[in-house]
Amino acid sequence: MFLLGQDSGEPILIWPEFSWNSVINGTIFLVAVLLTAYLVQRYIRRKNSLSKEYKNRILTKLQLHKFHSKDIPLFHSFLDQVSDTDLRRLAEDPAWYRRYFLPEFLQFLADQSNRPAWKDILTIHSLDHLIEDHKGHPKNFITAILKTDSEEIFPALIKSQELDANSLHKELKAVIYTKKGNSPLSLSRYGKIQVLIPNESKRWFRSEAILISQEGNSLNLQIQTSPELDPKIDEDWTDTVKANSIWKDPAVPEEYKNSLLQILEYSGLNASHQGEIVRLVGIFKEHPGLLRRQHKEEDYKILIHLYKACFIKFRAHKASVPKSVLLFLYYFFLDEELFPAKRIKELENAISNFQSSISDLQYSEAKFSIHFFPDWLNLILAGKKKPSKNQLGQSYEQAKKSELRWNQTLEEENLQNKEYLSHILDWELENLLSHGLASISLSPNLSYPISSEDQFYGLTEDNLAFPNHILTQSEKVLKIDPSLFQRQLNDIHSPSRDLETFSKREMYADCILLPYAGNRGILWQDSVEENQSYCRILFPMILGEKLNLIVTKVLGEFRWETERTLRGNKWKEPTPASITSEYFDYIENFRRNPHLTVEAKKRVEQQWEKTGKNIKDMFSIDYANWILMEAEGKPRLNRIAREILSRFVPIQIKPTP
Template sequence: MSVSIEENGNIKLKPNSIIFYEGEKVQNISIVTNGEIDVYISSKDILGIEDENEIMRYSCRLFSIPKNIMIGIGSYKTNSKYMFSFKSKDDTEIYAVKTPNQEYVKTFFKVNKAYLTNMYHSIAYVILKSYEEYIKIKKINDDVKIISANLAVIYFNLQQTKSKNIKSEMLKNYKEIYEDSINSGFNFPTSFDVDFIRADHSEIYMHNKNQFNEEENTEKLEFEIDYVRRFLTMPKNIKTQFFSYDTNMSLDASHMLYETLKKISSLLKTEIVEAIENILFLSSNENESLFGEYVKTATELDKQGKDNDVWVRYIRFMSSIIKDIYNKIKTEYDYDLNIDTEEMDSILKRISKNNVPSSEEANADIDGIDNIKVTIGFEELPSEVKDPTKKLIEMSGIDENKAKSFMKSLQAYRKLRDKFSTEDDVRKIRRGVTTVFFEIYKEIAKRSIINGESSRLVKMFLNFGYMDDQLLTPNQIMDLYEIKDKSKTKKINVFYIDEWLQKIYDKEEPPSVNGFGQDYREALRELKKRGTINDKELEEHWESSSKRLEYEVENMIETTHRLCYGQVSVYFPILHKDMITKDFERALIRRDVMEKSIKDITDIDFSAFYREVLYKNKELNIEKELVMQEVLPNIILMPTFGSRAIMWEELSSRQKNSTGRFLFPIFTSEDLESLLIPTIGAFRWELCKTMLGPAWNDITQMSITSEYSDYVQFYKKNRNLSDEAKEKLKIQIKKCRNNLREVFVSDYNLWIKYESKGIMRLNRVARGILYRQVPFAKNIRDELAKQPMFSEIANRFKNIRSKKATELENRYFKFTKTGNPLPYELQHHIEFYKDM
């Protein structure tokens, strides 16, 4: 039973006491005065649960609310009910006020106006916490849906007996999806394929008619959440002054905000129910599940003496995934999915007796499944990486007062329970660390590059962002310490930060542009205009290797570090365990993997890094000839665990054949291809824009930028677009915030992922532009030309390229008619149009 409140006053609660049940009528206002309270949410509304014990049994723990937060925040509404259940965490105390009716509530707030601010603040706090949990559970649900969908269609693709009696509605649904996909020409793997299972193929499987409405609803919700975040950062005195002005207006404002909480609560419940359904679709002790069906088939094949190797490999993969999710839900949400993992191990042992895991399985990149390691203590860490904060501060030689301020903020950060909080006080703590961090970083970089100090600690600090041994576990620190990427690349340059800064210092590479797009020379001129430096100092800075190094840290690294981290609002520069979602060894972006990923994309988009450059040859009297040349970008790995890649520069100098610069977090749990494709798309756009200059949107000069500019600007009058296509494009433009580049990049993503496989995802106008301006490799073009949707544009494109190649051969004939071979640059230029 919940706590009985007979009269106003303090109520002391023992640990694990249920204060109020979800669905119970709100009859009081309660404020947490001591301790913390855990907030639970159930699916009672969806499942029709009424019994209080059953409500808690089917509830998930979401978050804890600290003291001064108000419970019963719907008390001003008639017949309002608790959206959540509340359970005391430890010894807890609340102050409760009985509210028999609405008039009493209004009177209470008129007399106690200070509580009005607390009321609104509490609703905002619970909204933000609930939304954060919604995003977390949605991510889990989305991941489970991807894996279960792929395993379901693979199941039907591997099945030899097509007439199987299926009971599960979900499995029946996936059978239809599988058959539709097969009929549309999609080929599924017939061997064990981890990459396929982990990839999102929803564009192939699903045709969701409500997709665009959902996007609009999501956009509206994000707008409301952004408002809540801004409110929570508002100074307390301004809040108090506003809410104490008019009681009725304040209650009305709380009522409107309360409606947002109801909306998020409903979304959260739906997502939790769906997540549990999808998890139990993977494995269930009671109902038909994928794990059970895979096991049945593997067992049957074994009885028949047939090969069941591929089935066992999928079962082993599934087992790891299911156990990880089971433990995650039980630990983080206090919810028991009632999956018998011991029985699962027993089954796996039984059917795997003749099956040894392949190297592919052993190295399978499974999120959330950590390799079993012996836990070590801090005393076992190498002495050189112990107490890094003190060592690095002393090494940097920064001002003593700054060092003290930095340590004070860092110590406060260590104590935070929620390191991703957007509260104003927490923002100040993060800011206090960040402002000094890069000053320390700059000084350590100078000592490392200029003086050659390259201890393991310095390398871990510069390359990984390791600075505090109290923010990581000993095992995580050892993983960082032992990281060695011995792989090499053949064509792509991939740099760790210390390697990149060495290039800058040695003047092998010019400093990067700053946040305003100014190169080093332009930035120095700007300083001269302001009177910060004179002409002599400008030239000294230009020639000084040390100043170039400082500039790179202050203008490129400091600016882009937070961007690569991905969550700018909760950015923190030092590596800490709460930001780590995957062990370092598997999260590390390796050089050879980066090169392979880029090659996989250029095998589709062969001309991604080609541009026209000026070719000269005095011996042949060639003074000005434009030829196509491939210039691969430099990849710089930023010292953070992040989720975003950045196309920082399309050219690194005014020379048209200078390299671009892509920035990636050195650690990421994201799929590398998903980071690379948009980055290359943005590069294509910016390179085209730079090469064309003022004519970038001149439609008389056909290019990516001019054609897309015309396409987006005049789509409403375009007769080649259906009404449905126009509506989709309208929503796409809105989603991309009217940014032409973003519209192109979103289409480029579909072009590479789906259209290259013959899976139609673009309208005919966008497809035509991309076929002309972002052509596929010849083998892909030849295959797609067999499809009606591509045949016309394919023939036209082929004729144009053939004509261009013939023109070049005729023009260059004068250089070879004497029997001399054609220079490589000119020969390659012909081949670009003739054979690629």
């Protein structure tokens, strides 16, 4: 009806008139978009091309072919994080090495906490003799190690052309670089420092010095004695592994030849899995550090699958296990070409020493049980220990329940069922072997399962976590902190409000030695059953840090986490006062604290940044300084941190000699 009512002289639909303006505007817009995309792409290509060119020019000047293959990835990692502007400066400035590269590279090495400080200095020492461009410029700095009377060591640059008899009683400026996870240098004025410098032949010479003043990382030192050879340091700090010297050692015992093939044959894995593992080990031998940076999840899974296959067979037939397989289960040893023959034999002998050290232990105060990883897996499969929690704090049952559909039921616990045992074995391997690997390293990007000679420095026994050494250090800490394994709590269910009653909670810890290299311990979980707390602590089998520091720091973490768990959501509340609430308040307000000097605030800020603003790690460092340094009369903490720890962990401080 509407259509019939329209005027027949007017069109029903009116088409718009054609206009070139819309076509032209659309074309201009499209061309502009395409041109912008082209220019951006061209700019990015040119930028990447220039960056690559600058990097190649810098790498050519560094002469990396004269370094060991395990050190080469460090240079690549450093240049990857340098901005394009700085890359150009490093490539074109005649004074690029001493003015820009050296200070920044030393800081980068300090952040790679998997390496000892003296190794950083030897790397710089080698660079000094390879770089030609800086010869036309005066050598204003020498590289050195500063060592305190408490065995703390710091890489440093000392502003001097040479340290000799003419340097006596002169005041020299120095810049120190604090390793990641360590506390900054904190010495009182006129505190004694040893200055250790390698000579042309990389022999270590020692001079005595005193601290005149300190501002942040900048020091003023006065040299007290002429440099003299330090025989002990010279022996301990020698990089005995030369390039390509260990890959084909004719002295390897017969039973360790073709170790990788022995391990693969023992595992019974299929041919495709074996081929992939051979490929991974081959790449690792060529570029050990580079492979660790890549961090491929598939690599971990297949290596852990190999561990599972070997462990199952080892558990069933312990009597006939090849020695190479035994080293794999304890150290993740995979190839004899990654170690010199002497080290392999010492690692083999250490296994029997481990077992005897556990059987001979008679420690009743430190409530520690120490387990090698194969032994721990046996306890799990035998039902003597419950499977560990995952990173989210979920137990095995909780995680499996969350995966169930509405019409499914939870798998019944049956230690006679092979399928159930396989599931809990996979669970334990995934949590402790896979996730635990990154946890026991201060630089997770450098962690990798395969063990090799580059993880060892000095004597083999000094690099391994012997159970008796762990418990001996725990006993020392316990003597200073007697309440370490006990907590006293207010009883909130007391029938009388007038009488304040308390309950005690006993703390126990299972210490599990993972078959990896690492430089820290980690509190993996804290479970409470009635009035007892059962914790699990992970330690690396191969140590990249001093054992007493690793143990003391993880016990500080143990004290912090157990205290926080017991207090629940009230761990930060000031009433009642606790070590967690007091320390939290200190960290939150140290910048505004009138009782801290400007220098003290700078040190706290520096340590806070180094720990990634993690209050637990911050506390564990201060706790270690309190136990290892302050108890010996060697001040390391500021006034506020010292007051907090003295209130909750009182110690009898020895007078300073």
